[in-house]
Amino acid sequence: MAKTLIFGHKNPDTDTICSALAYADLKVKLGEDAEPARLGEVNKETQFALDYFKAEAPQLIEKVEDGAEVILVDHNEFQQSVENINQAKITEVIDHHRVSNFETKEPLFFRAEPVGCTATILNKMYKEKNVEVSKEIAGLLLSAIISDSLLLKSPTCTEEDVNAARELAEIAGVNLEEYGLDMLQAGADLSDKSALELVTMDAKEFTMGNAKVEIAQVNAVDTETVYAIQPELEKEINKIVDDKDLDLFLFVVTDILNNDSEVLALGEGKGKVESAYHVTLSDKNRALLKGVVSRKKQIVTVLTEEFSK
């Protein structure tokens, strides 16, 4: 029988990659037949973490076979998952997002908790199963928490995440603040990215009310540098809006030093951004969202409510 594949969402981020690697490690140590996979390119931030802790990126997969046993980490919404997911046998989900557009034919093991990062749940699971977290795995789990919490500053970050991060930094043998800032800055180096890469590298699609919305987010040290190529960004986004028949595409550039986001909104539903955040989009279709850094907690929930009105 084929091994159970463990993977996170499309356009993988550090939590998705590191949680797949860690959960496969835990499963193997428990004597189960599992292996990690990924659904897209490893980004620079994640590559920095993998290099630092001498880990290999998991295999790239594009689709799964009918009936294949799979475990989802860090996501549950089918449109964010692998091709053919609705024909796979999902045996487990470990996640920290809302539950939506997900269903199974049979009972499964589903564990979602409202914490800042999947890695925080996995760190708990190692303890529950009495399996020691190795230095390498500690480094990967820590990297995931730093990434999802923007170095513990995001409103999604809970006390559990903070405690897990401190504990894991100790095992990994790194200084949390120093390592964290180095990792985030490696990810915020966007100098070699094309406009198309910028708007797709961390894009996720959502159904909100009756609307189809895509939200892409990049971290930057200086948001203006990203918008230096705004005409090209808009060209790519408009193409995506047309191709996918989206109501809204929101491009979010998050300033990792000031913890704000400068967003670009395109599509017929862009007025929803104005009403949801009480801002006015500039003639460049942009607005500064003060203190907004979390797509999940400060954007998806707010826009879902607005589109459901």
Next chain:
Amino acid sequence: MAKTLIFGHKNPDTDTICSALAYADLKVKLGEDAEPARLGEVNKETQFALDYFKAEAPQLIEKVEDGAEVILVDHNEFQQSVENINQAKITEVIDHHRVSNFETKEPLFFRAEPVGCTATILNKMYKEKNVEVSKEIAGLLLSAIISDSLLLKSPTCTEEDVNAARELAEIAGVNLEEYGLDMLQAGADLSDKSALELVTMDAKEFTMGNAKVEIAQVNAVDTETVYAIQPELEKEINKIVDDKDLDLFLFVVTDILNNDSEVLALGEGKGKVESAYHVTLSDKNRALLKGVVSRKKQIVTVLTEEFSK
């Protein structure tokens, strides 16, 4: 702020009622503000358990307010839940069923495990939280396991359920086999039920492929006694099929002594029962399904697959 309501599915069974009571007990002992509720009449089997362990049935509710904080036990599919559930704030789900027709706007605590009974998961949660299970709660959790597993004989019953049942019988101070058979027989006393009550008392609605299917199940010591009023049963079922525009209504009479089910299938999709189980419906639209006792594992999954072909 209002207390968090904890409730199971419509047409409550013993697991749904006892799990709501037990989880509210655990929450209160952990210092949280929660209270149990139910969405329908307590059946005879559950009443036997409540009387035996001197517990009160939770309050009956019909709908929840917009934004009310609620915890779902023993179900997640919205069509099996309380009226207005899609406007409530679901903070937790503890369940052992497939996940389907469920979604939230925000991350939540969702714990589903493929075990035979929600009470088995709750028994584990008491341990994880270091809260002692009282004699009364042990009796209720035990009753739930006996009910869902048909005294540990259903194919849904796992080793975890068996171990939990043995452990809880000890705390509750009862003989598992004796108490279990008494409880099941109390539930199988259908002598005072009208045809309408029989076909609605434990009915659940499912979406299967594009089909709307309702499955009602009753336990009996002698299935023929139930079918003595088959014309009346059919009349009531046909009314429900028309009212709800169902593709199939499957009435399942489970023989608790022989562990088989005699089913009655009505609706345009009744042929699916024949193809799924390789049986031929008699001219009375009935068939004996040998060894079939679990709606979840032996009926819902089988028919969902058939309707999805």
